[in-house]
Structures are given as C-alpha cells and as structure tokens.
Amino acid sequence: MEAARATQAAIAGQANHVKKQSLLWKNLKRYRALFLMIIPGMIYLIINNYLPMFGVIIAFKDINYAKGILGSDWIGFKNFEYLFKTADAWIITRNTILYNGSFIIINTVMAIGVAILLNEVKKKLASRFYQSVILLPYLISMVVVGYLGLSMMNVESGFINKQILPLLGIDPISWYAESKFWPYILTLVNIWKNVGYLCIIYLASIIGIDNEYYEAATIDGANKWQQIRSITVPLIMPTIVIMTLLAIGRIFYSDFGLFYQVPLNSGPLQPTTDVIDTYVYRGLMTLGDIGMSSAAGLYQSIVGFVLVLVANYIVSRKNRDQALF
Amino acid sequence: MKTNHMNQFFVHLILILLAAACLFPFLLLIISSLTQEQSIVRDGYSLFPKEWSFEAYTYLWNQSSSLARAYGITVMITIVGTFAGLLISALLAYPLSRGDMPYRGLFSFLVFFTLLFNGGLVPTYLVFTEVFEMKNTLMALIIPGLLTNGFFILLIRSFFSTSIPVPIIESAYMDGATEFKIFYRIVLPLSLPILATIGLMLTIGYWNDWFNGLIYVTEPDLFSIQNLLNRMLSNIQFLQQTNIGGNNSTAAASLPMNSVRMAMAVVGILPILCVYPFFQKYFVKGLTIGAVKG
Numbered sequence: 001m002e003a004a005r006a007t008q009a010a011i012a013g014q015a016n017h018v019k020k021q022s023l024l025w026k027n028l029k030r031y032r033a034l035f036l037m038i039i040p041g042m043i044y045l046i047i048n049n050y051l052p053m054f055g056v057i058i059a060f061k062d063i064n065y066a067k068g069i070l071g072s073d074w075i076g077f078k079n080f081e082y083l084f085k086t087a088d089a090w091i092i093t094r095n096t097i098l099y100n101g102s103f104i105i106i107n108t109v110m111a112i113g114v115a116i117l118l119n120e121v122k123k124k125l126a127s128r129f130y131q132s133v134i135l136l137p138y139l140i141s142m143v144v145v146g147y148l149g150l151s152m153m154n155v156e157s158g159f160i161n162k163q164i165l166p167l168l169g170i171d172p173i174s175w176y177a178e179s180k181f182w183p184y185i186l187t188l189v190n191i192w193k194n195v196g197y198l199c200i201i202y203l204a205s206i207i208g209i210d211n212e213y214y215e216a217a218t219i220d221g222a223n224k225w226q227q228i229r230s231i232t233v234p235l236i237m238p239t240i241v242i243m244t245l246l247a248i249g250r251i252f253y254s255d256f257g258l259f260y261q262v263p264l265n266s267g268p269l270q271p272t273t274d275v276i277d278t279y280v281y282r283g284l285m286t287l288g289d290i291g292m293s294s295a296a297g298l299y300q301s302i303v304g305f306v307l308v309l310v311a312n313y314i315v316s317r318k319n320r321d322q323a324l325f
Numbered sequence: 326m327k328t329n330h331m332n333q334f335f336v337h338l339i340l341i342l343l344a345a346a347c348l349f350p351f352l353l354l355i356i357s358s359l360t361q362e363q364s365i366v367r368d369g370y371s372l373f374p375k376e377w378s379f380e381a382y383t384y385l386w387n388q389s390s391s392l393a394r395a396y397g398i399t400v401m402i403t404i405v406g407t408f409a410g411l412l413i414s415a416l417l418a419y420p421l422s423r424g425d426m427p428y429r430g431l432f433s434f435l436v437f438f439t440l441l442f443n444g445g446l447v448p449t450y451l452v453f454t455e456v457f458e459m460k461n462t463l464m465a466l467i468i469p470g471l472l473t474n475g476f477f478i479l480l481i482r483s484f485f486s487t488s489i490p491v492p493i494i495e496s497a498y499m500d501g502a503t504e505f506k507i508f509y510r511i512v513l514p515l516s517l518p519i520l521a522t523i524g525l526m527l528t529i530g531y532w533n534d535w536f537n538g539l540i541y542v543t544e545p546d547l548f549s550i551q552n553l554l555n556r557m558l559s560n561i562q563f564l565q566q567t568n569i570g571g572n573n574s575t576a577a578a579s580l581p582m583n584s585v586r587m588a589m590a591v592v593g594i595l596p597i598l599c600v601y602p603f604f605q606k607y608f609v610k611g612l613t614i615g616a617v618k619g
Contacts, residue, residue, distance in 0.1 A: 031420075031425075031426065031427055031504075033503060033504030033505055034419075034420040034423065034426055034504055035420070037416045037417070037419060037420050037504070037505075037508070038416065038417050038420050038421070038432060040412075040413045040416055040417070041413045041414065041416055041417025041418075041436075041473065041478065042417065042432070042435070044413060044468075044472055044473060045435070045436065045439055045475075047452070047457070047468075048449075048468070048469065048470065048472070049439040049443075049444070050439070051444075051448075051452045051456070052443075052444025052445065052448035052449040052451075052452050053442065053443075053444040053448070054444075054448070055444050055445075055447070055448020055449070055451060055452060056444060056445070056448060058447055058448055058451065059447075068455075069451065069455065114340075114343065117336050117339060117340055118340070120332065120333075120336045121333070121336055121337065121340065122333060126337065126340075129344075130340045130341075130343070130344050131609075132601070132602070132605055133344040133347050133348055134343060134344060134347050135605075135608075135609075136347060136348075136351070136598075136601070137347055137350075139529060139533075139597050139601065139608075140533065140594050140597065141532075141533035141534075141535060141551050141554075141593070141594075142533075142535070143535045143551050143554045143555045143558065143593070144354075144554065144590050144593055144594050146558050147354065147554070147558065147586060147587065147590040148350040148351075148353070148354060148590075150558070150586070151350075151353050151354060151357055151370045151587065152350070152353070152370070154369075154370070156366075156369070157365050157366060157368075157369040157370055157583065158369060158370060159353060159369065159370045159371065161369065162368060162369025162370065162371070163369060163370075163371055192346075192347065192350075196347075197612060200609055200612050200613060201612060201613060204613045224329075224332060256536065257535075257536070261555075261558070264558065264559065265559065277446075280445065280446050280447065281446060281540075283447075284446060284447050284450060285540060290447060293446070293447050294445065294447040294448070297444075297445030297446055297447050297448075298445060300445065301442060301443050301444065301445050304442075304443070305441055305442045308441050309441065
C-alpha cells in the first residue's frame, strides 16, 4: 500500500516538475521575441550600472594595478579610517549638505514665485516668452556657464570688476581667489540655471487649480495676496512636498559641473566649494588615490541610497502614485 | 473677469527684470565675442565695447580644422547616441509595459533599482577603462552614463501602458503579426510624442556632455566641442598649442584669446539656441510628465 502510494506521489511529483519545466519552456518560446527585445537594454544596464555596483569592493581593497582588481589585497575598513580621520570628510559632507539644502529651499521658493507670476500674466504670448527665456539657462552646458562666469569675474577684465565695482567705488576683487563670496555665487548660478525647469513643474500644478476657487474668493472680497496664500499654495502643496522630498533624497549628490566648472577648479577656493563629488573626482583623476576616493564614493552611494528610500517611503505614504515605485 | 491693470503692470515688470537677468549673460557672451581683443584687455568685458570686430570668428575660421573636427565629433555622438538610446530604451520599455510578459516584475525592479543605488565614479571609471578598455575611443563618449537610464525607460513604459490600447496589439497578434512587427509597425508610430520628448532630452544630454570626454579622452583628435571648450577654459593657450592638422603659422603675440574664448562658447551653444524655439513645446511636456506623474 505504502509503496504504491509513494510511487504515485513520486510520479505526480515528476509530472508536476515536467509540467513546470514545460511551462517555463513554453513561456520562453512564446515570448521569445519580447525577451530578445529587452536584451540590449539589460546588457547596457548591466555594464553601466550593475558591474560598477560590484565595484564597491574596491573601497575595501588596496588596489594594485599589477595585481588587478580581483587580485588586490583586502584591507577592510582602512580606506574609510583614513578618509574619516581627515578634516576633508567633514568639510565635503558639510559643504554638500549645506549647499544642496539651501538650493532646495531657495530654488523652490523662487520657482513657485515665478510660477505664480507667470500664471497671473493675461497675455499668453508674453507668458510663453518669459517662460522660454527663463528656461534657456537650463539647456546650456556647465562649461559654457564657466565661460559666462569668467566674463563676469575675470580679475583684470571681468564685467563686474571693470563695469560695476568702479560705479560703486569698490576696488577690484580677486573673485577666483577669495572664498567668502562663493556660497553666494554658486547659489546664484544654481538658481539662474534651474529656476526655469522647476518653475515649469510648479506652473503645471498651478494651472490645474480650479478657477472657481478664485472666483469665490474674489466675491468674498479677498485680494491677490490672500488668494495666493489661502488657495494657490495649499492646493499645490502636494507637488511641493513631493518635489522637496525627492530632492532631499538626492541631497548627497551634487551637480558636479556646478562645483567643478564655475570655480574653474581653483585651489584656494576648495574648502568652500569642495563637495563629495568633486572630492571623489579629484581623488581618482588628479591624485590617483583610489582608496580614499572609492571610500568617499561608497559613503555617498550608501547614504544616498538610504535617503532615497526614506524619502520615497514618505512620499508613497502621502500619495501612492507620485513615488518612484 | 476684469483685469487689474496695476497688478498686470507689476507682474510684467518683475518678469521682464527676471528675463533680462537670465538673458544678460548670453548678451555679454555674444557681444564680447564680437569685440576687438584690445578692447577687452583694456576696458574689460562690456555690453557697449569701444571697438567691434570679427577677429575672434576669423581666427576660429582659420583654425577651422580643429573646430570642424570637434563639431563633427559632437554631431556624430549626438546623432548616434540619440538614436541608439531611443531604440534601446523603447525596446526595453515595451515588454515591461505588456501585462503578459513573464517575470515582468523582476525586470522592472532590475531596471528601476539602478535609480536608487549608484556604484559611484571610481568603479564606473574602472569598469570602462580597465575592463572594457574604452579610454580614448568614440564609444567612451557615447556609452557611459548617457545612452539610457531607468528614468527614461520608466517614462516610455508609462506612455506605452496608458496610450497604446491592448486590443490593438491583441488583434494584430491574432492576424499573425510577430512581436517585432507589432513593435515596429504599431507601437512605435503611436509613440512619436514620447519618443520626441526623450529624444530631445538625449540630444541635449549628448550635445552638452563634457564629463565623459574629461575622464575618458585625452587625445585631442577625439574632443567634442564641450571638451575643447573645457580645455580652453583652463588652458588659454590650448587652441594655439594643439593645431590639429591645421596650419602652424601663428604669431603668438596678438592672438585674440579672450574674444576667441567667447566666440567658441557661442559656437558651443548656437545649435541649441537655434533649435530651441522649435522644440520647446516637447521639452516642456517632457519635464512635466517626468516630474508630475499622472
């Protein structure tokens, strides 16, 4: 009896196994074309994104090119020890967070302000013109921005030193050598470049607000300011919150071009303008210090990862489909 | 609704000031590229130079071989990159948008995970230089980082899911069409808006890229326009020193270096400025659907 039942079970099990296998095979056959389609993209993502992910082991090794990446010795957390012992680690972290933090706040406020203004303009043509012009800086490369900066801040012939400061009776300033102005300069450049882009997003939100709210408010005697404060801002608050949260999730990643090109990679400015991205870049390309730069890079990736997850989690709690996933 | 003229006046005033502030640097750029070099050296960059001159552009024209080569490189990587990127992204996004694709969830996760965690510069650099040995090749200007990313694929997938009715695909399948034919004949033509948008973002990304060139390319022959600009920013003599196949007869003294820099920058942004008015609509749309999903 037992043997018979066991055999039956075995046969059924085998049949199941064969069925599962043939189902998988049938899937592959039927959807062969679709699987083929995703191959180029997946190969690219593997090369460009996943292989480097495995490269995080570099931060834990003492890389010797002669031995190759896999053959080099493991040194555990030594690279991280060196990194965090130096004052650099603190400086670049502080700079990154302070800059990105203030960028988020200031850019958001300005973008909303400009969006509200644009929404107020009655003539469509004018509003489109303003929008085009304000978006324009977003479309040029940071290298060109570096040139624009040079034309303004060049010590001998820059626009500011030659045309503006004399009017105010101030002596020429050596812009690329004095670090105290740079937080403001970089913030200003960042606003100039990004407000157009952000403003489009907020404008899209504002346009979605039902006109009836404003009409009712006007009837009730509310003026423009009151309407903006009580209708516009609260109703686009979901967008504001989401954009801000997502930006906070990326707070550990800076705009490399901004911090590398605009200061013209100038030495004296480094304590003020160095961020994690520029530190990693310099470590890798200029100093050849793979250990420290890979440790800093991993540090950035991990913290960035955690922040993105947390930010996304909060966003998805508030509004399901605004989250990344 | 009656228009409050006072309000309108202030609104326009502020916006005009903002627009002027945005345009001012460009104006300065263009004007200084048309300024005589001595004017710049003597009086500084100005909106109202004492002497105008085409000498910067004349100089560039004479150096045209290096410039033309850089332009050629930039145009080529932009075209190739944009097309390849669009193709790969759409090919990856389509099966992900199909409800009946096996392991769809797994693949989607693999794609979007790349948006969360980044290996970092050092591993990426080592992968492309040590493993694939792409240093100083054209591939290094096209492939790393720019070809496609999870964000684009997400956008395209959303578009496919919402704008391509499943019945159309199903009936085509019934009629005996293969998946590739369906993709090519039905899905792609219906997706022109999203392809235009992503294509635009790819184009601007490739045109403006200087980073790949910075870290992967040291051969002047392979410099894109932005790379050339980059080198010239740090090394004012660069264009002089690297006469790529051009004439070597240069009297070092009176070369219009400042205005030449400005002229090169103008050359670097001119195409974008020219096509911008035509494509602004798509660009704005792309930004809005990207950020304010649904």
